[in-house]
Amino acid sequence: MLRSNSVKIGALALVGFALPSFGQIVGSAHDFSSMAWSDGEICKPCHTPHNAITGMPRLWNHTLTTATYDMHEGSGTAELDFDTTSRLCLSCHDGTVALDSFGGNNGSSFIGGKQKLGTDLTNDHPVGSDAEYPPESGGGSWSTRFRDKSTFPSSVRLKTWTSKDTGNVIDVVSCATCHNVHNRYGHDDLLTLDNSASALCLTCHIK
Numbered sequence: 001m002l003r004s005n006s007v008k009i010g011a012l013a014l015v016g017f018a019l020p021s022f023g024q025i026v027g028s029a030h031d032f033s034s035m036a037w038s039d040g041e042i043c044k045p046c047h048t049p050h051n052a053i054t055g056m057p058r059l060w061n062h063t064l065t066t067a068t069y070d071m072h073e074g075s076g077t078a079e080l081d082f083d084t085t086s087r088l089c090l091s092c093h094d095g096t097v098a099l100d101s102f103g104g105n106n107g108s109s110f111i112g113g114k115q116k117l118g119t120d121l122t123n124d125h126p127v128g129s130d131a132e133y134p135p136e137s138g139g140g141s142w143s144t145r146f147r148d149k150s151t152f153p154s155s156v157r158l159k160t161w162t163s164k165d166t167g168n169v170i171d172v173v174s175c176a177t178c179h180n181v182h183n184r185y186g187h188d189d190l191l192t193l194d195n196s197a198s199a200l201c202l203t204c205h206i207k
C-alpha cells in the first residue's frame with residue numbers, strides 16, 4: 001500500500017510540473033489572516049460584501065490615501081494623478097494610512113521596511129500620469145524605444161487614467177501592470193511575469 005501511494009504521489013508531482021503554475025492569495029504576502037491587525041480574515045482588509053466605500057470599484061473597504069506625492073513630473077495627488085488601482089495600492093504602501101484602517105476603523109498599524117514606498121515616488125518606477133504608454137513622442141529621444149503594446153503577454157496589462165483637466169483617457173503603467181494583488185501567477189514579488197533575465201522590463205523597453 002505504502003509503495004503504490006508513493007508511486008501515485010510521484011506521478012502527481014510530475015503532472016504538477018507539466019502544468020502552468022497558478023498562484024493564490026492564501027499564504028502569499030497579501031494573506032494577512034495571521035496578522036494581529038487583520039481580524040483573521042483574508043479579503044476584509046481590502047473588500048467587503050456590504051457598505052463598501054462609495055465611488056470606488058471592487059467593493060473597496062480600505063480607507064483611501066489622500067496624500068500628495070513627489071512624482072517624476074513634479075508634484076501629484078492621490079485623487080488626480082493615478083489610475084484607480086494604483087491609488088488602492090498606495091492606500092497601504094505609501095505609509096500614510098494604517099493597514100488596519102478598514103471597515104471604517106481608524107487603525108494604528110502602519111506598513112514598514114521595503115514595503116513602504118513613502119510619498120516620494122521619484123525613486124520608484126513611474127506609474128499613473130507619469131507613465132503614459134507609449135510615452136508621448138517628443139518626450140526625449142528614448143521615447144521611441146518602447147514595444148508595441150499588442151506584443152505584451154496577456155498577464156501584463158496597462159490601466160487607464162483619466163485627466164481631470166482635459167477629460168482625456170490614456171493608457172498608463174499601473175502598479176497592477178507589474179504586480180497581481182492576489183498572487184494569481186505565483187511569481188516572486190506577486191509579479192505578473194517572472195522577471196528572470198529582466199523579462200518583465202523587456203516587455204516594454206527596447207534595450
Ligand code: HEC
Binds near residue numbers: 058
Ligand atoms: C491587499 C488587498 C486585497 C486583498 C487582501 C484582496 N483583494 Fe481582491 N482586489 C484588490 C484590488 C486592488 C483589486 C483591483 C485589481 C485591479 O484593478 O487590477 C481587486 C479585485 C478583486 C476582484 C475583481 C476581479 C479581479 O480579480 O480583478 C475580485 C473578485 C476580488 N478582488 C476578490 C477578492 C477576494 C475574494 C479576496 C479574499 C480571498 C480578495 N480579493 C483579497 C485587492 C485585494
Ligand code: HEC
Binds near residue numbers: 088092
Ligand atoms: C491592506 C493593505 C494593502 C493593500 C491595499 C495592498 N498591499 Fe501590498 N502589501 C501589504 C503588506 C502589509 C505587505 C507586506 C506583508 C509582509 O509583511 O510580508 C505587502 C506586500 C506587497 C508586496 C511584496 C510581495 C512579496 O512577495 O514580498 C508587493 C509587491 C505588494 N504588496 C504590491 C501591492 C500592490 C501592487 C497593490 C495594489 C494592487 C497592493 N500591494 C495593495 C499591504 C497592502
Ligand code: HEC
Binds near residue numbers: 114117175189191200
Ligand atoms: C514596471 C514594473 C513595476 C511597477 C510599475 C511597480 N513595481 Fe513594484 N516591483 C517590481 C519588481 C520587479 C519588484 C521586485 C523587486 C526588485 O526587483 O527590486 C517590485 C517590488 C515591489 C515591492 C517589494 C519591496 C521591494 O522593494 O522589493 C513592493 C511593496 C512593490 N513592488 C509595490 C509596488 C507598488 C505599490 C507599485 C505602484 C505604486 C509598484 N510596485 C509598481 C516592479 C514594478
Ligand code: HEC
Binds near residue numbers: 072126
Ligand atoms: C508596461 C510597460 C513597462 C514595463 C513592464 C517597465 N517599464 Fe520602465 N517605463 C515605462 C514607461 C511608460 C516609462 C515612462 C516613460 C516616460 O514617459 O518618461 C518608464 C520609465 C522607466 C525608466 C526611467 C525613469 C525615469 O527616471 O525617468 C527606467 C529606468 C525604467 N522605466 C526601467 C524599467 C525597469 C528596470 C523595468 C523592469 C523592472 C521596467 N522599466 C518595466 C514602461 C514600462
